[in-house]
Amino acid sequence: FQQLLRIISRKRSENLSQDHVFHRNFNNNYPLIERGEGVYLYDTQGVRYLDGSSGAVAVNIGHGVQEVVNAMTKQASHVAYVHTLRFETSLQHELASMIASLAPGDLDTVYFTSGGAEANESALKLARQYHLGNNDQEKFKVISHSISYHGNTMRTLSIGGDQKRKELYDKELHGGVIHLAPPYGKRSDFENLQEDEYVDYCLNQIEKKILEEDPETISCFLIEPIVGSQIAAFPMPDGYLKGIRKLCTQYNILLVADEVMTGFGRTGEMFAVNHWRVTPDIITFAKGVSSAYAPLGGMIVNNKTIQTIKDKWDGKFAHGYTFSGHPVALAAGKANINYLLDKELVPNVKQKGRYLRKRLSELMEKFTCIGDLRGRGLMLGFEIYKNKKTREPFNQSQKAAEELNQICIENGVVFYPGQGLIDQQPFDHILVAPPFVITDNEIDHMVDLLEKSLKIFERRFK
Ligand code: PLP
Numbered sequence: 001f002q003q004l005l006r007i008i009s010r011k012r013s014e015n016l017s018q019d020h021v022f023h024r025n026f027n028n029n030y031p032l033i034e035r036g037e038g039v040y041l042y043d044t045q046g047v048r049y050l051d052g053s054s055g056a057v058a059v060n061i062g063h064g065v066q067e068v069v070n071a072m073t074k075q076a077s078h079v080a081y082v083h084t085l086r087f088e089t090s091l092q093h094e095l096a097s098m099i100a101s102l103a104p105g106d107l108d109t110v111y112f113t114s115g116g117a118e119a120n121e122s123a124l125k126l127a128r129q130y131h132l133g134n135n136d137q138e139k140f141k142v143i144s145h146s147i148s149y150h151g152n153t154m155r156t157l158s159i160g161g162d163q164k165r166k167e168l169y170d171k172e173l174h175g176g177v178i179h180l181a182p183p184y185g186k187r188s189d190f191e192n193l194q195e196d197e198y199v200d201y202c203l204n205q206i207e208k209k210i211l212e213e214d215p216e217t218i219s220c221f222l223i224e225p226i227v228g229s230q231i232a233a234f235p236m237p238d239g240y241l242k243g244i245r246k247l248c249t250q251y252n253i254l255l256v257a258d259e260v261m262t263g264f265g266r267t268g269e270m271f272a273v274n275h276w277r278v279t280p281d282i283i284t285f286a287k288g289v290s291s292a293y294a295p296l297g298g299m300i301v302n303n304k305t306i307q308t309i310k311d312k313w314d315g316k317f318a319h320g321y322t323f324s325g326h327p328v329a330l331a332a333g334k335a336n337i338n339y340l341l342d343k344e345l346v347p348n349v350k351q352k353g354r355y356l357r358k359r360l361s362e363l364m365e366k367f368t369c370i371g372d373l374r375g376r377g378l379m380l381g382f383e384i385y386k387n388k389k390t391r392e393p394f395n396q397s398q399k400a401a402e403e404l405n406q407i408c409i410e411n412g413v414v415f416y417p418g419q420g421l422i423d424q425q426p427f428d429h430i431l432v433a434p435p436f437v438i439t440d441n442e443i444d445h446m447v448d449l450l451e452k453s454l455k456i457f458e459r460r461f462k
Helices: 002-015 066-078 090-102 116-133 154-159 163-169 195-213 240-250 272-276 303-312 327-342 345-366 400-410 440-461
Strands: 033-037 040-043 048-051 107-113 141-145 177-180 218-223 254-258 282-285 297-302 370-376 379-384 416-422 425-432
Touching: 048 440, 066 327, 090 107, 090 297, 090 327, 107 116, 107 303, 116 154, 116 218, 116 254, 116 282, 116 297, 116 303, 141 195, 154 163, 177 195, 195 240, 218 240, 240 254, 240 272, 297 303, 327 345, 345 370, 345 379, 345 440, 379 400, 400 416, 400 425, 400 440
Parallel strands: 141 177, 141 218, 218 254, 254 282
Antiparallel strands: 033 040, 040 048, 107 297, 282 297, 370 379, 379 425, 416 425
């Protein structure tokens, strides 16, 4: 019956394609979603989709939480907007202090934006202004990994490692970026090294690079502690972030942790840097801060950086957005974090993550086209191969991850597919990141639907 509904549903959205929407992809037929509840989305025909990726790894507390909806409605009915250059709301203070209390070390001050790329742009500008304030005029370059994603604005795109997204903008993408190979030894000549030896090697290489580029020209190091969309949940090896922290301190480079995807409990810790007890100078966040009930992002900044803005810049950060501190978005953020804490969802992520990993590792044994399961908490990923033993990838044009995800959608479950490039080798991957409220039964159902889809995928691609 659900299959029949799906066909009707597809027809309906095909008919709607003569419309005025600038679609993300004009060739796709998107199901029209009408409502969401828990881990499920329902389309206008009543077809149900298990949201195995929490949207864009964002709807952490699940769909349809009335507490959040009520808080937003209430705020909108009081005042929907104030310009935070002229006025503030008490919500701004309440949410900032909540977030600061959850953040590590002396990251005590919170700046709000509407999303992740804006958060990273803000951090990049703040780092530059911090150095200028301290008379370090030449510190403008940014270090990042060549496999990373930091947003879709021109500057964040140039810093991130998504080659495909950059292709069109060769001419205009800015300079001043130092791209490092990510610590992904298993695919390279370092397979036989112990992890700590490999990490030492990487850190030595990074220090060499810093000296080669001249530390006096480097502003900050922007890093995803667990790389999300570009490589499907790849955590930095133990000791790596600590080593980077040390190098950044030594060479007066600000360490910015991009926790847009990992923040607010996704990996089983409130922030992913906590896995390694590292305190960056700035954490950027978005997605999970409001569980995507409203567009909200921002950065949490340490005291030394704030003090420079106060002392050297007359208290003014040369930046700002119309929607910084938007009251309805802040109301969503506050209600979301209260829900996260009241329901103790972060410890739940650890527990459910263990169960999901166990169920997925069983699938890895059953299928020869998937492997390399990895990640933390409810941010897990795996790769798709033509030949698992040799890690031979599918041809890029086959879009194996997209195809598998499409089959999944037809079977009632959705994940987050991607294509990456490591050591010049293309590979396909899938990110599995359901809402934190998922139950064991729902995990079983999700994995069963994935298994069913993998069988179809194997038949089609062999
Ligand atoms: N940084 C990371 C690690 C992300 O995963 C994303 C989005 O997926 C971004 C930044 C950009 O966030 P946004 O799409 O909200 O601009």
